[in-house]
Amino acid sequence: MLLIFTIFVAVYMVGIILFYLILFVISAIQLRKEYKLDQYEPYEELSQSSFTRPVSILVPAYNEEAGIVPSVRSLLSINYPEYEVVVINDGSKDQTLEAVIKSFEMVKVEKVIRKQIKSNEIISVYQSTIYENLYAIDKVNGGKADALNAGINIAHYPYFCSLDGDSIIERDAFAKVMKPIIDSKEEIVAVGGSVRIANGCTIERGEVMKVELSKTPLVVMQVIEYFRAFLMGRIGLSRHNLLLIISGAFGVFHRESVVKVNGYRTDTVGEDMDLVVRLHKQIKEERSGKRIVYVPDPVCWTEAPESSKILRRQRSRWHRGLYESLWHNKKMLCNPKYGLVGLVSMPYFLIVEFLGPVIELLGYIIMIISPFFGGIYTSFAVLLFLLAVIYGSLLSMSAVLLEEWSLRRYTKVQDLIRLYFYSLSEAFWFRPLTVFWRVEGIIQLIRRNNSWGEMSRKGVSK
Numbered sequence: 504m505l506l507i508f509t510i511f512v513a514v515y516m517v518g519i520i521l522f523y524l525i526l527f528v529i530s531a532i533q534l535r536k537e538y539k540l541d542q543y544e545p546y547e548e549l550s551q552s553s554f555t556r557p558v559s560i561l562v563p564a565y566n567e568e569a570g571i572v573p574s575v576r577s578l579l580s581i582n583y584p585e586y587e588v589v590v591i592n593d594g595s596k597d598q599t600l601e602a603v604i605k606s607f608e609m610v611k612v613e614k615v616i617r618k619q620i621k622s623n624e625i626i627s628v629y630q631s632t633i634y635e636n637l638y639a640i641d642k643v644n645g646g647k648a649d650a651l652n653a654g655i656n657i658a659h660y661p662y663f664c665s666l667d668g669d670s671i672i673e674r675d676a677f678a679k680v681m682k683p684i685i686d687s688k689e690e691i692v693a694v695g696g697s698v699r700i701a702n703g704c705t706i707e708r709g710e711v712m713k714v715e716l717s718k719t720p721l722v723v724m725q726v727i728e729y730f731r732a733f734l735m736g737r738i739g740l741s742r743h744n745l746l747l748i749i750s751g752a753f754g755v756f757h758r759e760s761v762v763k764v765n766g767y768r769t770d771t772v773g774e775d776m777d778l779v780v781r782l783h784k785q786i787k788e789e790r791s792g793k794r795i796v797y798v799p800d801p802v803c804w805t806e807a808p809e810s811s812k813i814l815r816r817q818r819s820r821w822h823r824g825l826y827e828s829l830w831h832n833k834k835m836l837c838n839p840k841y842g843l844v845g846l847v848s849m850p851y852f853l854i855v856e857f858l859g860p861v862i863e864l865l866g867y868i869i870m871i872i873s874p875f876f877g878g879i880y881t882s883f884a885v886l887l888f889l890l891a892v893i894y895g896s897l898l899s900m901s902a903v904l905l906e907e908w909s910l911r912r913y914t915k916v917q918d919l920i921r922l923y924f925y926s927l928s929e930a931f932w933f934r935p936l937t938v939f940w941r942v943e944g945i946i947q948l949i950r951r952n953n954s955w956g957e958m959s960r961k962g963v964s965k
Contacts, residue, residue, distance in 0.1 A: 509873065509883045512866040516890040519855055523898050526739030527905075533738050534799060534909040555685065557585040558677055558755065559658035562666045563650035564590055568597040570669040570806065572606045577709030578666075579634055583677040587636040591654045594644025603639050607631040614657070620766035622653040647751070648767035648774035655766055658758060665775070667752045669806045671701055671711055676802035680755045683796050692757040692782055693795040695749035696802035697733045699912070700726050702809065711804050716918040721814060723925045724933040725807045730902035734799060734909075741797035745848040747783070747828075749795070751775035753803035760785065760793075771831065772953070773824020780832045783848075787841045801912060815940045822944030823953075825857050860941035866891065867935060895930030902926075 560578055564571050571590070578588045592600040603609065609629040616625060623645035631637035642653050651665055662684070664677070673679075680694045703717030716723060740746045754775065761767075764781045767774045779795060786793050808814040829836070829852060836853065838845040866887050873884035903922045906912070913919055 505869070505873075505876070506879070506883075508865070509869050509880070509887070512862060512869060513883065513886055513890060515862055516866065516887070516894055519859070520890065520894055520898070522851075522855070523735065523894075526735050527898070527901055529742050530735050530738040531905060531908075533742055534734070534905060555584050555678075555681060556662055556689075557587075557660040558583070558681070559654070559660040559663040559758070560586055560588045560666060561651055561654035561658065561663055562588065562590045562670075563593055563647045563654065564595060564599050564603075565593040565644070565647070565650070566595050566597045566599060567669060568595070568599045568602055571599050572602050573706065573709040574666075574670055574672075575603065575607065575637070575709070577671050579637065580674060580708075580710065581672055581677060582674045583681075585660075586677065587638065587659060588634075589654050589657060590637075590639040591650040592639060592641045593646070593650040594642065600639065600641055604629060607637055608633050609637075609639055616656055618656050619762050620652040620655055622649050622656060622766075625653055625657075628657070646769060648769045648771075651774075652766040652769070655758060655761060661758055662755055663758050663761075664753065664755045665751065666803070667805055670752050671706060671709060671804040672753070673711070673802055673804075676753070677755075679800045679802055680798050683798065684755070687794070689757070690793050691796055692760045692786070692793045693749055693779060694755045694798060695737065695746070695796075696753055696798040696800060697910075698729065698750045698752045698803045698805055699801045700729060700807040701804035702807050704804065706804075714912045715915065716913060716921055717807075717809075719809050720925065721811060721933075722807050722809055723921060724929065725814075727899050727903060727922060727926050727929065728933075728937075730906050731899050733797075734905045735898070735902050737797045738799055740848065741795075743843060744794050744796075745843055746795050746797055747779055747844070747848050747852060748776045749779050749797075750803075752805045756782075768831065771824060771827040772820050773826075773828045776824060777828040777831060780828055780835070780849075783844045784832060784835055784841065787844065799909070801910065811936070815943070818937055818940040819944035819947055822857070822860070822941040823948055825852065826945070826948055829853055829857065857945075860938045861945065863891075863934075863938045864942050867938070891934070892930045895934035896927050899926040899929050 562574065575588060575590060590603050609631045611627050612630045614628045623643040626641045626643065629639040640653060640657060642650065655663060676696065680696050683694055684691045700722060701711065702719065702722045703715045704711050705713035705715065716726065737746060760782060761778065764785055768777050771777050782795060808817055829849065835841045835845045836849045870884045870887050873880040900923060903926050907919060913922065
C-alpha cells in the first residue's frame, strides 16, 4: 500500500508540474505580447479620453486606522477622469472613521439609498468638504462582504472597484484595468490586476515612490508567491476565460452584473472568489459570451503579514474560503453546461488547490519514513524530494524570471539576487509551512471553525 500511494503522489506531482509549465509558457507568450509595445502612451491617452467609464471605488474598512488615510489619499490622486471614493466603516472598534472624517473635513449628509442588495444598517453618510467625490459610510458591523454590498447600494456609477483598506493604488491603475472593458465594448464584466507587496517600499502621501524588497524572509517569500500566483497562474487562466479569482485587494466589476447575482455572499470567508465563480455561472447560463480577465500590470500595493502567526491565520482562512466557494457552486463542477470553467477551472481548484496540500503533506511523510524501509522506497523518497524541489522552488524561480523579463519593478541587483536565492529555498521551509497551514484550514472546516482571525496592521506608509 505504501508503494502504491508513493507512486500516486509522484504521478500527482508530475501532473501538477506539467500543468504549471504549460501555464508558464502561456503566460510568457502573453507577457511578451503585452510588453513589446510601449504601454504608457496608450494609458495616458485613455486617461484623457471621453470613452472612459466612471468608477465607484469602494473601500471597506474595519480597524484600518493605521493605513486608511494614506490609502484614501492615494485614491484621490489617481489619473482618471471621473470616479468617486466610498469608504465603508464596518463598525470599526478603533479610530478608522474619525481619522477619515478629520483628515478630509467630512460632514454628515442626507442621502437616499437604493437598497438593491441586502446589507446591515447604514447609520450615517458623510461627504468631504474638500473633495466632493469622497464619501464615507458608517454602518453596523457585518464583515467585508456586507460592507461591499452596502457600498454597491450607495455607488453612483456603472462600474465599481473593491479595495482593501490598506491598499495603495498606482496613479494609472484604473486606466490599465478599464482599458480591456472599453476595448471590448463593455463585454467584460470583471477585471483584476497584479497586487504587489508594499512592505519595504518607500511610500509618501499614499504613493509608492521607491520599490524595494523587505528584509523580512517571510515577506520576501510572499513577494515570490505573488509573482507565481499572478504572473503565472492568473495570466494563463485568463487567456482562455478560466479565471476564478480576482483578488479582494483590487478588482473592478460591472455593477449591474453583480446586482443580478445578489452581490457578495456574506456567509463565506472567500467572498471574492465566490463572486467571480457566480459571475461565470451567470455568463454561461445567459450565454452572453462575456468575459472575466486579468491585467498583468501592477495596479495595487498591499501590506503583507510579517509574522508567522498572522500569515498562518491568513492562509488557513484563504483555504476555507476556497472550499466554501467550490461547495456553494458545486453544481458547476465537471458540468459541460458551464464550458471550460466547469470542466477545467473548477476541477483544477478542487484537485490541485484544495486537495493538493493534503497530498503534499502525505508526500512529506512518505519522504521521511521511506528510507527506513530501504530498497525501492528509498529511491522513491529521493524522487519525491526532487519533485518537491522542482514544484516548490524552480517554478517560483521561473515566476521571478517573468517579473524581471517583463515588469522590472525591482531595480536593485541585490534585491534580484535575494529573490532568486529565496525562490530556490522555498521547498525547504516556506512551502512545507504553507502546506501545514492550508491543511489546518481543512481541519478548521471539519471542526466548523468559521472565524476570520485578527489581521493586525502595522501600516506601511510614511
